[in-house]
Amino acid sequence: MQNVFPEATLRAFTQQVFKAMGCPDEHAVLATDVLLKSDLRGIDSHGVARLSGYVRLWEKQRINATPNIQIVHETPTTATVDGDAGLGLVVAPFAMQVAIEKAKQYGSGWVSVRNSNHFGIAGYHALMAVEQDMIGFAMTNASPLVAPTFANERLLGTNPMCYAFPAGQYPPLIVDMATSAAANGKLEIAQRSGKSVPEGWIQDAEGNYTTDPHALKSGGSLLPLGSDREHGSHKGFGLSATVDILSGVLSGANYGPWVPPFVAFMEPLANAPGQGIGHFVGAMRVDGFRPVADFKSNIDNWITRFKSARTVNPEQKIIIPGEPELEAEADRKLNGIPLVEAVATDLNQLAERLGIQPLV
């Protein structure tokens, strides 16, 4: 079996999987687009590698393939969307479209989302705004894996936040980051390769720092960005709390330890205070502040100046946020998307179970 697949092959396969779940065609196309964007951008942990996870949640009836997604509360520039337990891959773009329409009319739009599921990469949603010459915001809470500063308990997800800005001659500047010291995907890579991880990423079940990547599976926790109190882990905790409150508390979704697990073999906690997981997305028109051309020429100037910065090692240039992902996208559109053997095998087992054509 080959390990590199053309984008079109993975796209067709993924659409078939979503259609086999009973998703309407339009939803299958959109959900696939979100996952493929992640694979194209080199964020392998959030693309088709998660496909069988979504299917298992659907089999457990925790994902609704035919959701009635609707606005349940709104003002001219704010709204709460109920995702009806649909795929976050479909619910979040719906919410961002609401934000964009509000921004077109009033300058900005902000949507908090409840009763949703994992939404893929935050960057996909934020970039929808950028295409309209708006600044895009996207965040989501997630299953608890992270211990706040001083805690020995998983109370927060890796809760990513994303800010995306249009540029002129350069591609958009995109900050898309987990608020933990390391994303769970990086840990999974270390687990597969049997390598240790840097101190400051995780603590074990007793709350001691460890370099064993398997410690997370035996009762340990990821650490917030900053790693320890002395290096600002209370800031990573504060950012993660912000994501959790804007996504979960503001919308009526679950939050903190009650966010339902992504893995189907773990049941959600009893006494949930809300519905599903939560997102928060927003869009602001650049020309609500200054002419778009002025903004773009200045952000180009910003990028040019930072790219030309003096570096510690002259061969290691500064990386502009979003730049590596854009390079991966250009490469993978041309040369295909590599999948590790385990993922390709998993997808073909999924195809067999759902009665669709395997990857070849």
Add this chain to the structure above:
Amino acid sequence: MQNVFPEATLRAFTQQVFKAMGCPDEHAVLATDVLLKSDLRGIDSHGVARLSGYVRLWEKQRINATPNIQIVHETPTTATVDGDAGLGLVVAPFAMQVAIEKAKQYGSGWVSVRNSNHFGIAGYHALMAVEQDMIGFAMTNASPLVAPTFANERLLGTNPMCYAFPAGQYPPLIVDMATSAAANGKLEIAQRSGKSVPEGWIQDAEGNYTTDPHALKSGGSLLPLGSDREHGSHKGFGLSATVDILSGVLSGANYGPWVPPFVAFMEPLANAPGQGIGHFVGAMRVDGFRPVADFKSNIDNWITRFKSARTVNPEQKIIIPGEPELEAEADRKLNGIPLVEAVATDLNQLAERLGIQPLV
């Protein structure tokens, strides 16, 4: 000379200083309130300790004591404010008031500010929104002190971001943080006490990590939150870049290395791309998303759950963001505000120069 001063004494003194600069009474009262809020909340680096710094910038004609602060561009929910080189302590509350009025009418309000100066603690401005049952956002760019990941050059300020949320039975939850691993104030404390600082806070002029707190003054740089690439310093860089773009690029203020220095003895760079320093503030009505009572009961539930978390050391409880500052405020309102000898002396020299009553 006593070292602990009643709030009222410092308030009266500080107002006199601003009036001696020529500030209108209303501005003197407001600017004083911002500084005293910082001292009350235990953030000693951003309170009256900076007073003589503002005066020196005014003496250099880089601060305008009688600014004509105005909206120069707007939509129903966005605006750009020109601070006319006024005190950020006055300009930022003006901008937040604009955001709040827009939010009252349309659900949210967002204001980018140019041609301003240092605005004190971000938390002061964000809390203005919280008092109206809104969620408050406040950020500012600042003089370059921080080297982005891989850089050996100061290109960003400690660029703080603040998110503030109203609660019910608890005080507001406030995340107010520099996007560097350590704030400059912490470094100054180490410099005064002659102690070394943890590795991961600063690098020296050659770009090597160092524990010498004086390295910053001899050509070194602060490091972004995350400290090094392996622990996520690119995330701290990304957050700081976000603050810089929303505050500086979006408003038409300066950004990156061009942000004018706070210290009067350093001249701003030539070829500045904008005017003064920039801020970004915002307000969103909680009831734009769900009823205020529902939000408050859920955020109380969030706080209660996190406060009761199992901790690594049973005697070290989790700290809810904003909690230590609130405890300091209660204590200092009652027992007075301690000033280190150097600050008290500096303030009395300032009084002599301006011909006002010294602190006693």
